Every structure is written in C-alpha cells, then in structure tokens.
Amino acid sequence: MLITLIIAVIGFSSIYKKITTLRKDIKSSQEEVDLLKERLTSLKQAETESISDSAVNVSLALPSKNPALFVASQIRAIAQENALSITELIIDNRLSQSRADEESVSSVNVTVGLMGDYTQIAKMIEGLKTSKPLLSINELTIEKSNNTYEAAITYKAHWSSLPATLPSINKPVSPLTSSEKQILQLLTTYKEASLVDVSALAPQEITDRPDPFSPLQ
C-alpha cells in the first residue's frame, strides 16, 4: 500500500509539473498571438491608408541625404514665381550640424539674398515655409534700400538617415495616431521641390562687329 501511495504521489507530482509547464507555455503563446494579432491589425490598417504614398510624402519633407541642392532649386523656383532677384545663394556645408544625440536630425545652412518688393519677399518666405524639404528660419533681415527691399535669410535644411531595422516580430507596432495623421495631412499641402532646368545659353553671333585689326581709314 505504501509503495502504491509513493507511486501515486510521484505520478501526481509529475502530472502537476507537466500541467504547470503547459499552462505557462499556453500563456506565453497566447500573449504572442495577441501581439501578432495587434501587429497584423495595425499593418492591415496601414495598408488601407496607403502608407506607401505617405512614406514618399514624409521622405520628401525630411530626406535621408543632404537636400541643399533641392532647397537651392526650390528657392530659385519660388523667387522666380514672386519676381524676386536672388543676390546671393550660399550653401554652407561647414555649418551643417549633426545632432546624432538628438534623434539624428542633421541640418545645413542655406543663405539666400533677395531683392524686390516687401510683399513678394513675404510671399516667398511663406512659400518656403510650406515647401518640402522642410526648412527652418535661422536668421532673417529685411532692409529698405531706396524703393526696394533687400533680404538676407539663413535657412536650416534638415535631413535624417533612414531607420536601419524593423522592430522585432514579438514587439507591437501601433497604427498612426491622430496627431501623426494631422502632420501627414499638413505635409500633403506643402509644395514639393523640383529641380529647375538651367538651359545653357546658345552662342550668339555678333553681327556688324567692327574688325579691330582693320586698317584705320
């Protein structure tokens, strides 16, 4: 009887251990399934929200590489739209700041000198404020000179490297929040940069040009 009792105790304890392990495994498996379900829901939602278009939109606003050339092109295009003369355009790469410690956003200083009407300068500043790539005003001076205005504006053009890894499959991915959607919506209203074609001037033939070596008459 004692042996039977010992066998029963051993049997029950091993079954109890097995049950405990199974319950623990089921709990962790259930948690993983819940996480994956949540992740899948977020991804399906992102797919319906045409996330690829949004990715293009945000990448234009904050590119992965120095956007100085696009910014210069954008400045030229908007200055042309507003009938303003560009007196100088300086891209100062030496002043580019790499803020790796602050979420790795870098910036380069782009200084533009403008000449024209005050209203047009204001329109240009507004136009650049709502353009992609994103610009921040670093310094601005506008002075009246005779009947025209001269402006010197230093912008910071931003860029940031792309995320290198995807989150682990066991980590949740949340869908876009309402504030994130608001920023996306705002960015869709911003004007995209386009490279301005600078056509080379065709050589001109100068007619009726006096020959400097012809004998004096």
Place this chain on the structure above:
Amino acid sequence: MATKINLLPEQLAVGEELDKITGIIKIAIGILAAVSFFVAVLAVSYTFYLTKELDRLNQENASYKQSVVSLESTEQGLVLVKDRIQKIQTILDSQQNEALLGKQKTITDFFDETTSVEDSSIVQGSSRLELKTTNSQSLASLITQIIESKNDFSKVNISNISFSPFSGYSMNLIIN
C-alpha cells in the same frame, strides 16, 4: 448449510474492534483509490486538452507570423513614416523664428497705405520691426490695433518713436 470453522487458536483471534477498524481502513483505501483514479483520469484529460490547446496556439502563431511577414513592405513603410513624423514634429516644434515672423506679419497686416516696413530682423530669437508712416493718425491706429490684438503677442515693446519733417514718423518695435 456451511458451517464457519475457525482454525486459529483462540488467543490469536482478531478482536471485534480491530475488525471494525480494518473494515474502515479498507473502505477508506477503496474510496481513496477511486478518488485517485478519478483525479488521475481528470489530470490526464486536462493534460491532453492543454497539449491540444498549445498546438492550436502554436499553429495560430505560425499563421499570424506568416501574415505579418507577407506585409513586410507595409511594415517598412509604417516604420519609416512613424520615424519621419517623429523627427518632423521635433523640427516643427523648434521653429521659434517662424512664430516670430508670424507675429511680424500680424502687425504688417494692420498697415494702411501710408505705412511701410523700413527694416525687419529676426536674429537669435530677437524680433525687431521698424516701420515708417507719414501720418500720425495711422500710427495711433496701428498702436490701437496692436493693443486690441494683444492675445497674439507675448510682448510688444516700442523701443523708439521719432519724427522727421522729411520722412514722417518712424517706430521701432521689439516683438515677442
């Protein structure tokens, strides 16, 4: 009729009380065995159920993982968008000079045809606006409008007002 014959000596015969206890023990063992058997059947069934449940969850898990992997490009897009938006938010939040420029624009929107900007600057967080007007009434009206829209500004300082019979009134504002 069969007769009961006890072959054991009288002194070895089991007492009536001991017989009763033995009977109780036998019943207890029987009950215990039955309960043990019942519990064992339950435990084995429960283990079987848990094993099946774990298998089902593992299959579900694998199926979800496959679905997630098939949406990898969407995931890349989502991660990129979230990363960019977070950084764009930081940039937008740091645009203090744009806010100062907006305040300058609020003031220049009050200008009438006799008032014009002479000089404007935003340098190191300090916003300054110099204006000229040929009319004192325009100047008074402008100051009234600025006072009325005080909620748009933290502070507007008039650092200088001057008058010249040739160019009219000149006013320097420091806007915050």
